[in-house]
Amino acid sequence: MRKVISFILIVIIAAGVFFSLEEVPFGATKSRVREYYLDNGIKQTGAANIVTSVVVNYRGFDTLGEVTVLFLASIGLSAVLYRKKEERGKKRRESSLILYTGCRFLFPLILLFGSYIFIHGHLTPGGGFQGGAVVASGFLLTMLGCWGWEGVNRNRFKITESLSGLAFVVIGLLGLLYGGYFLFNYLPKGIPNQLFSAGIIPLVYIAIGFKVGSEIAGIINDMVRSG
């Protein structure tokens, strides 16, 4: 009975979507905001990657909101999962020599790759969110492979996260001081396609990279600890 009702509901939704999507042709985007960003983006922000200039500059306030959502999710997770010390799980098994060595060898390389992605966010298809996720995957490797969760200090994640979130807000407020509005691009734009270009965009993306990396690593740490 449940399956039948659900199936009928799905069919109704699919039909509604079908008739409304006939008006939206595929592969012929016509949005005017796209033309504005693509024509003026590189002049106004100095970033070669227009996606980055949209994320950090045109919609920077929105990005601050999304980072806050991530923060709330991680706080909620650690609040829900909190248990007293004696209730926590058993000791984990020691990992084998190959796993231990390989994990210790790979961890700095993964950190390097992640930071490369978020430092070059205004030049290449990368950025703070992706780089942060890569950094967090490195921490996941160490928690599963070599250190275990006992070796990771969870307060450091919280401190890094708070400091980088604070850096984002402070960079934005300095824009309020110099240019009159929040997240104003007050640093020199430089020549596009160079590492030191695009004003505050790389700085904000580095802050986001640290924040996302430490947040996701903290989430993983909480889940590994409670398991």
Place this chain on the structure above:
Amino acid sequence: MEFIENYMYYIASFGLILIGLYIMLVKKNLIKIIIGLSIIDTGVNILLISVGYLKEGTAPIFSREGLLPSRMVDPVPQALVLTAIVIGVAILALALTLAIVLYRHYGTLNVRKIRNLKW
């Protein structure tokens, strides 16, 4: 046939969304419901990206000379999806956490056996 070629990405994305919705409505195991949520998430991301697609367009990055702005895909949906993926990961983690706590409290993941959660 031409219809399928023109609308392949829309069909795939709405297919994923509807499959996820069906999973969430029918399945009783909480983990499976969360997997359905994740599938819906993927479908919505593909939909947003494909709305901004331009036939034979390039990525919106001026990495070399000679790239025309009129031949680039829409950067706005890409920017939205970029953040939505990370948010999706956080939401997934929160949902899994709630499932862990429910399992600790009730000793089961079956939604029908957990009180006040049946339809």
